[in-house]
Amino acid sequence: MEKDADGFYTPIADGAGASAAAASQPGPNSDLIKSTFEVDVTLADQQGDPNSPLFSAKTFEELGLHNDLLKGIYDMGFTKPSKIQERALPLMLSNPPTNMIGQSQSGTGKTAAFVLTMLSRVDFSKPQPQAICLAPSRELARQIMTVVNSMGKFTPVQTEYAIKDNLARDSGPVKAHIVVGTPGTMSDLIRKRIIDPSGIKVFVLDEADNMLDQDGLGDQTLRVKNQLPRDGLQILLFSATFPDHVRNFASKFAPNANKIELKKEELSISGIRQFYMDCKNEEDKYDVLVHLYALLTIGQSIIFCQHKHTADRIAARMTAEGHKVASLHGAKDPAERDSIIDNFRDGREKVLITTNVIARGIDILQVNMVVNYDLPLMYERNSGGGGPGGAFDKPDIETYIHRIGRTGRFGRRGISINFVHDKKTWQQMDQIEKATGKQITRIETGDVDEMERKMKEALK
Numbered sequence: 108m109e110k111d112a113d114g115f116y117t118p119i120a121d122g123a124g125a126s127a128a129a130a131s132q133p134g135p136n137s138d139l140i141k142s143t144f145e146v147d148v149t150l151a152d153q154q155g156d157p158n159s160p161l162f163s164a165k166t167f168e169e170l171g172l173h174n175d176l177l178k179g180i181y182d183m184g185f186t187k188p189s190k191i192q193e194r195a196l197p198l199m200l201s202n203p204p205t206n207m208i209g210q211s212q213s214g215t216g217k218t219a220a221f222v223l224t225m226l227s228r229v230d231f232s233k234p235q236p237q238a239i240c241l242a243p244s245r246e247l248a249r250q251i252m253t254v255v256n257s258m259g260k261f262t263p264v265q266t267e268y269a270i271k272d273n274l275a276r277d278s279g280p281v282k283a284h285i286v287v288g289t290p291g292t293m294s295d296l297i298r299k300r301i302i303d304p305s306g307i308k309v310f311v312l313d314e315a316d317n318m319l320d321q322d323g324l325g326d327q328t329l330r331v332k333n334q335l336p337r338d339g340l341q342i343l344l345f346s347a348t349f350p351d352h353v354r355n356f357a358s359k360f361a362p363n364a365n366k367i368e369l370k371k372e373e374l375s376i377s378g379i380r381q382f383y384m385d386c387k388n389e390e391d392k393y394d395v396l397v398h399l400y401a402l403l404t405i406g407q408s409i410i411f412c413q414h415k416h417t418a419d420r421i422a423a424r425m426t427a428e429g430h431k432v433a434s435l436h437g438a439k440d441p442a443e444r445d446s447i448i449d450n451f452r453d454g455r456e457k458v459l460i461t462t463n464v465i466a467r468g469i470d471i472l473q474v475n476m477v478v479n480y481d482l483p484l485m486y487e488r489n490s491g492g493g494g495p496g497g498a499f500d501k502p503d504i505e506t507y508i509h510r511i512g513r514t515g516r517f518g519r520r521g522i523s524i525n526f527v528h529d530k531k532t533w534q535q536m537d538q539i540e541k542a543t544g545k546q547i548t549r550i551e552t553g554d555v556d557e558m559e560r561k562m563k564e565a566l567k
């Protein structure tokens with residue numbers, strides 16, 4: 108592997124043209140859903156294709172992992188590493204520890220790469236925090252923790268959450284080896300000395316571009332970092348996207364890091380077919396969504412809105428009209444959030460209406476459809492679109508890539524549908540199409556049979 112002029116390693120190739128699997132598991136009555144066997148076969152095809160992000164020339168044994176971790180990996184049903192795992196793991200496990208900035212498309216196994224590093228670096232005989240991982244949402248932190256506990260199943264690892272409402276104010280010092288949480292709570296717990304930072308050797312930021320962005324969680328993340336030991340700390344930053352405005356900061360945050368980065372045109376995964384639907388106006392979007400309901404429930408689907416109140420309003424209206432949907436956003440209380448995402452993860456709910464809170468990282472293999480009810484937008488200063496000096500007018504390309512990446516996980520097929528309803532939204536989608544370099548195809552809105560035919564075709 109060679110570094111280029113910027114210190115980045117050879118880019119990971121896109122999986123373009125790889126024969127992807129059909130939509131994933133459940134739904135025994137659905138003809139959209141292929142058997143697990145078929146998914147395995149096509150996954151093996153992709154993992155053998157050097158152009159796929161799932162390809163690896165090596166085995167997990169060759170990556171220098173401890174036997175107990177290999178047992179955990181195989182117990183999870185992984186047979187071969189993905190490209191990011193193959194490339195990043197040997198660099199992250201080598202001594203002396205080196206920082207890493209790792210980029211790879213959505214759903215290509217970044218979590219396992221950093222979780223295996225945390226588990227490899229922990230001294231299980233010492234009952235104190237040694238690795239911490241931050242994520243932008245409690246849902247993602249909980250998911251990462253599941254991976255830590257599954258991969259570490261054959262080790263004596265102890266884990267603890269740093270998420271709201273988990274540890275009481277008067278909790279004694281945390282003795283767990285690995286702590287996973289969100290930045291605000293993690294920083295609080297360190298400040299209160301409930302988490303002793305002195306033994307921390309590994310600091311991971313998942314969705315790192317979002318965690319470092321000053322318009323996002325940047326301040327809180329920096330606060331956590333400033334509380335950690337300076338010497339010998341290994342910093343690992345992972346994301347599917349690293350936009351230019353955080354890239355420099357990421358390099359300063361994780362000095363002298365090994366870097367694995369994607370080319371711009373490789374950002375989105377090719378197993379996801381992107382569509383759009385013309386809606387007559389804002390109100391018509393609701394009717395189009397209701398029309399789609401039968402298709403949304405074939406597998407599972409996530410509907411993204413810009414605002415919490417939109418998610419709640421649509422969910423309440425659909426429920427009143429006899430449809431079964433759930434809504435999830437950051438204004439709900441933590442216990443309710445946990446139960447909503449758990450119900451969705453377990454397939455008890457099929458349609459989740461939400462905001463950007465779960466745009467990143469959430470890994471639910473059965474999700475074969477993502478709907479952008481509202482396109483993701485970001486604040487643009489002086490756009491002239493109202494508000495003092497700016498407006499939410501600019502398409503948020505990174506969020507778009509992460510949102511559609513909730514489907515098409517690890518070689519599976521998926522569909523995304525954008526609702527456009529006026530000139531402005533049309534132009535915003537056009538900008539997204541240009542920036543991602545992937546075609547977004549029109550689907551006839553009124554003709555349900557045609558919609559179904561196109562979607563089935565896309566999922567084949």
Ligand SMILES: Nc1ncnc2c1ncn2[C@@H]1O[C@H](COP(=O)(O)OP(=O)(O)OP(=O)(O)O)[C@@H](O)[C@H]1O
Pocket residue numbers: 184185186187188189192211212213214215216217218219346347467468469470472512513516517
């Ligand atoms: N080597 C492997 N073999 C088989 N499955 C794998 C392997 N590595 C990861 N997976 C599975 O692939 C799915 C996606 O992995 P993961 O959630 O880590 O993706 P990611 O790259 O972090 O995506 P995102 O950018 O959306 O956060 C998970 O269900 C995970 O269990």
